[in-house]
Amino acid sequence: MSFVDFLSLGPLITLSAAGVATMLMVAAWRNHRIIYSCTLIAFIMAMMAVIPAIKYIPHTYPPLLVIDEFSLFNTGLILVAGFIILLLSFNYFEEREERKEEYYILLILATIGALVLVVSRHFMALFLGLEILSISLYGLIAYLRARERSDEAGIKYLMLAALSSAFLLFGMALVYAFTGHMDFPGIGAALRQAGYLPVSVMAGFGLMLIGVGFKLGIVPFHMWAPDIYEGAPLPVAAFIATISKGAILVLLIRFYQDIHGNDYPMLWWMVAIIAVASMFAGNWLALTQQNIKRILAYSSIAHMGYILVAFLSGVQTGLEALAFYLVAYFITSIGAFGVVIVMSSSLQDAETIADYKGLFWRYPWVATVFTAMLLSLAGIPLTAGFIGKFYVVMAGVNGHQWFLLFMLVINSVIGLYYYIRLVAVMFAVPANGEQTTVVPALPIAGNITLVILTILLIGLGVYPTAMMQLIQQMMRILV
Amino acid sequence: MIGPAFYIAAAIAVLATIMVITRYNIMHALLYLVVSLLAVAVVLYLYGAPFMAALEVIVYAGAIMVLLIFFVMMLNLGKESAEQEKLWLKPRIWIFPSLLCIILLGELVFLVLQNHQPAAEVKIVDPRAVGMALFGPYILAVELAGMLLMAGIVGAYHLGRQKEKTLHRFLENNEL
Numbered sequence: 314m315s316f317v318d319f320l321s322l323g324p325l326i327t328l329s330a331a332g333v334a335t336m337l338m339v340a341a342w343r344n345h346r347i348i349y350s351c352t353l354i355a356f357i358m359a360m361m362a363v364i365p366a367i368k369y370i371p372h373t374y375p376p377l378l379v380i381d382e383f384s385l386f387n388t389g390l391i392l393v394a395g396f397i398i399l400l401l402s403f404n405y406f407e408e409r410e411e412r413k414e415e416y417y418i419l420l421i422l423a424t425i426g427a428l429v430l431v432v433s434r435h436f437m438a439l440f441l442g443l444e445i446l447s448i449s450l451y452g453l454i455a456y457l458r459a460r461e462r463s464d465e466a467g468i469k470y471l472m473l474a475a476l477s478s479a480f481l482l483f484g485m486a487l488v489y490a491f492t493g494h495m496d497f498p499g500i501g502a503a504l505r506q507a508g509y510l511p512v513s514v515m516a517g518f519g520l521m522l523i524g525v526g527f528k529l530g531i532v533p534f535h536m537w538a539p540d541i542y543e544g545a546p547l548p549v550a551a552f553i554a555t556i557s558k559g560a561i562l563v564l565l566i567r568f569y570q571d572i573h574g575n576d577y578p579m580l581w582w583m584v585a586i587i588a589v590a591s592m593f594a595g596n597w598l599a600l601t602q603q604n605i606k607r608i609l610a611y612s613s614i615a616h617m618g619y620i621l622v623a624f625l626s627g628v629q630t631g632l633e634a635l636a637f638y639l640v641a642y643f644i645t646s647i648g649a650f651g652v653v654i655v656m657s658s659s660l661q662d663a664e665t666i667a668d669y670k671g672l673f674w675r676y677p678w679v680a681t682v683f684t685a686m687l688l689s690l691a692g693i694p695l696t697a698g699f700i701g702k703f704y705v706v707m708a709g710v711n712g713h714q715w716f717l718l719f720m721l722v723i724n725s726v727i728g729l730y731y732y733i734r735l736v737a738v739m740f741a742v743p744a745n746g747e748q749t750t751v752v753p754a755l756p757i758a759g760n761i762t763l764v765i766l767t768i769l770l771i772g773l774g775v776y777p778t779a780m781m782q783l784i785q786q787m788m789r790i791l792v
Numbered sequence: 793m794i795g796p797a798f799y800i801a802a803a804i805a806v807l808a809t810i811m812v813i814t815r816y817n818i819m820h821a822l823l824y825l826v827v828s829l830l831a832v833a834v835v836l837y838l839y840g841a842p843f844m845a846a847l848e849v850i851v852y853a854g855a856i857m858v859l860l861i862f863f864v865m866m867l868n869l870g871k872e873s874a875e876q877e878k879l880w881l882k883p884r885i886w887i888f889p890s891l892l893c894i895i896l897l898g899e900l901v902f903l904v905l906q907n908h909q910p911a912a913e914v915k916i917v918d919p920r921a922v923g924m925a926l927f928g929p930y931i932l933a934v935e936l937a938g939m940l941l942m943a944g945i946v947g948a949y950h951l952g953r954q955k956e957k958t959l960h961r962f963l964e965n966n967e968l
Contacts, residue, residue: 314931329939336946377932415950422943429936441936445943452947467951 314374321372321380323362324388325428331355332421339414349403352417356396356424363389376496377438382787384432386636387563391431394555394643395424397762401647401654402548404756408659409546410457419456423449423552427560434571436485436495439564443481443528446557447474453552454545466544473527473537481524487517497571510577518580522587528561531621532590535614539602542610547662550606551650554613555643562620562639566632575627585625585717591618592724599731605653606664608731609646612690615728616642622721623705626712629788634704636784641689641697641773648686648766652679655759658752666735671743676753680739682763689770691732692725697773704781797899798838804892805831811888818864822857823889829853830896837903840914843922 319326335351363385366372371381399420406413426446433439451474455467489495491514492503504510526534542550574580595615602608620642623634656663656672656679663669673680689698702725709718773780808828815821829852837845926934 329935332939332942336942374932376929412950412953415946418946419943419950422939422946425939426943437930437933438936441933441940445936445940448940448947449943452943452950455951458951 317369317372318374321366321369322374322378322432323366324359324392325425325432327359327362328355328421328425328428331359332418332425335414335418335421339418343412343414345403345407345413348414348417349399352399352421353396355421356392356399360389360392360396363392373434377435378429378432379434380432383567383636384563386783386787387431387559387639388428390640390643391424391427391556391560394559394647395420395552397647397651397766398548398551398556400762401551401651401759404754404759405546405548405654405657408754410459416453416456419449419452420552423453424556427556430560430564433564434497434567436489439568440478440482440485442560442564443524444478446560447478447528450474450549450553450557453549454541456549457546460544462540462544463546464544466541469537469544470541477524477527477534480520480527484517484520484522484524487513487520491517497568501572504572505576510579515579519583522583525561525565526587529558529565529617530610530614531587531617532594532614533587535591535594538614539598539607539610542606543604543664547606547650547654547657550609551647551654554609554646554650558613558617559639559643562617562635566624566635569624581625581627584621588618588621588625588717589720591615591621592720593618596724596727596731600727602731603666604664605666605669605735606662608735609649609653612728612731613646615724616690618724619702619705619721622714622717623708625717626708626714628708628712630704630711631708632788633781633784634701634708636788637704637777637780638701640780641701641770644766644769644773645686645689645696645698648682648763648770649690651759651763651766652683652686655679655755655763656753658754663753666738669735669739671741672739674742676755678760679753679755679763682767683739684736685767685770687732687735689774691729695771695774697770697777700774700777797903798835800899801831801834801838801896804828804896805835808889808892819861820885822861822864823886826853826857827889827892827896829857830893834896834900834903837900838914840916843917843919 331352335348335355338348338351366380366385369380370385371379373379399417402416402420406416410416423446426442426444426449429438429442429445433442447470451467451471454470455463457463485495488500491507491511492500494500494503504514523534527537530538541553545553568574569580592615595611595613595618599608599611599615602611620635620638623631623638625631626634653663656668656676669680669683672683685696689696692698692702702721706718706721709715709721805828808824808831811824812821812828815824829848833845833848833853836842836848
């Protein structure tokens with residue numbers, strides 16, 4: 314490896330070193346606060362390691378990895394999201410678990426997996442990244458063993474992730490058998506040369522889509538999502554909803570672009586059907602839920618559908634919209650989970666809608682933040698979610714995807730209902746003598762994090778130009 | 793010659809794997825799993841990867857299976873386990889996996905003795921080439937695999953540890 318390789322892979326190497334270091338520290342002496350601070354420092358160092366890497370883009374580490382504007386932007390996004398989830402984690406685990414140190418090792422490792430996915434341009438890096446991410450997540454999902462649903466969630470994820478990995482591997486084998494390449498550009502070139510898409514490669518892509526779709530939680534591979542969001546510790550659920558899905562999405566885009574996916578209408582239709590099904594299933598199933606975690610799970614399924622619409626528009630604007638939507642979605646999702654984390658007591662997570670009844674009159678600040686997050690999920694103006702959705706619609710119009718746009722609009726209206734219902738519950742005046750079951754913890758670090766997220770959310774909603782310019786610059790290289 | 797040899801080995805692999813997932817007793821399933829892995833090793837050997845075939849036998853059929861069997865046996869302590877093991881050793885249980893193994897062995901011996909040239913489309917990959925690839929361009933992949941193992945170990949350590957504790961508490965409650 315050359316010096317430039319080291320600099321370009323700086324964030325990845327920093328986090329890997331931090332993972333080993335924290336493991337050794339846990340082996341020597343357990344102290345929650347120290348491990349927590351070290352992990353925070355590691356994330357900050359990894360974020361700073363992004364800066365020297367900018368100078369050398371685009372840089373390829375053949376045959377496995379590629380570091381360009383797109384991957385570096387998403388590396389930064391994932392690291393910031395991981396850092397925020399980390400800030401929300403300390404209090405949550407301090408109150409709940411006797412052995413909390415391993416959580417940080419697993420969180421670092423899961424983030425490494427996501428970073429590998431973002432920079433990979435080769436099947437081998439893809440699979441290793443995906444497996445690092447999933448195997449860390451098994452441990453993280455089942456982390457709070459004392460809780461009744463955590464085992465169930467962990468085992469469910471283990472089974473389904475193993476199954477989806479098998480699909481993914483078989484798909485890769487089929488693609489490799491025809492093209493003779495495992496790196497994405499090589500596959501694209503081989504397919505171009507062949508001039509058509511043979512059945513075996515088509516089947517290979519289909520099988521790979523199953524593997525990837527499982528991780529994205531899109532219909533019909535979404536069954537795991539609500540149960541796992543419900544059983545997993547809240548910060549882990551936030552991690553799955555944002556970092557895990559975001560990294561896979563970035564990978565999907567890179568693969569699709571490298572194999573010139575737009576040349577093959579069959580591929581387009583496969584993704585389009587999945588996108589429409591995800592929007593409908595996610596929104597319909599969320600309507601009747603009484604559990605906040607399950608609502609967020611179904612809402613994230615629907616949001617993946619919206620993102621796929623941008624992806625399918627087939628124009629430059631679509632990719633920009635996708636990147637912007639991802640940023641908005643990260644902020645909003647982590648914010649919404651952050652509110653649930655802050656509201657939860659050490660005995661019980663605040664997960665039923667009843668726990669939020671009249672919240673505005675008890676904790677006006679928390680209620681305001683939650684309202685902002687929900688409105689952003691629904692796509693109401695002045696929030697990042699609105700600009701994201703607007704951008705997606707613009708991309709759809711540019712690409713003349715009227716059918717997909719129509720579906721998106723219908724679903725936005727359905728989605729409004731359950732977001733607004735939650736807001737209405739928070740503003741309802743509680744009857745006299747009504748006791749709430751959960752006493753919120755309201756840690757200071759969590760509150761500050763939520764304020765920062767809200768400022769980001771409104772900031773992006775009111776002044777999105779800076780972020781848009783950054784994204785436009787970055788996406789130019791992809792097409 | 794490669795055709796029939798492949799089909800026999802592949803058929804054994806599929807058959808053994810079906811037996812793995814339909815057994816109720818974990819030890820029986822493990823026996824068939826060993827056979828299935830051996831069959832895959834023969835397929836790898838046929839397709840010009842003798843090193844991979846050897847690794848498959850040594851690592852999967854050898855080390856990992858032995859570990860699994862040890863764990864299963866260690867978990868079943870007590871008087872009943874001895875009787876249980878006696879049950880496992882009935883000919884009805886081991887005769888079919890052994891039969892499959894003998895077919896595989898016969899096939900392998902036949903292939904080795906045949907002293908033929910490799911078929912034109914098969915390119916033999918020797919251990920040296922594997923090592924050069926792993927520690928050359930794919931060195932990062934090897935290191936990432938290390939991270940993967942670390943995630944597995946840390947996760948298993950945490951979850952296993954917790955389980956021990958709940959068992960302990962359960963016993964304490966029983967004493968009261």
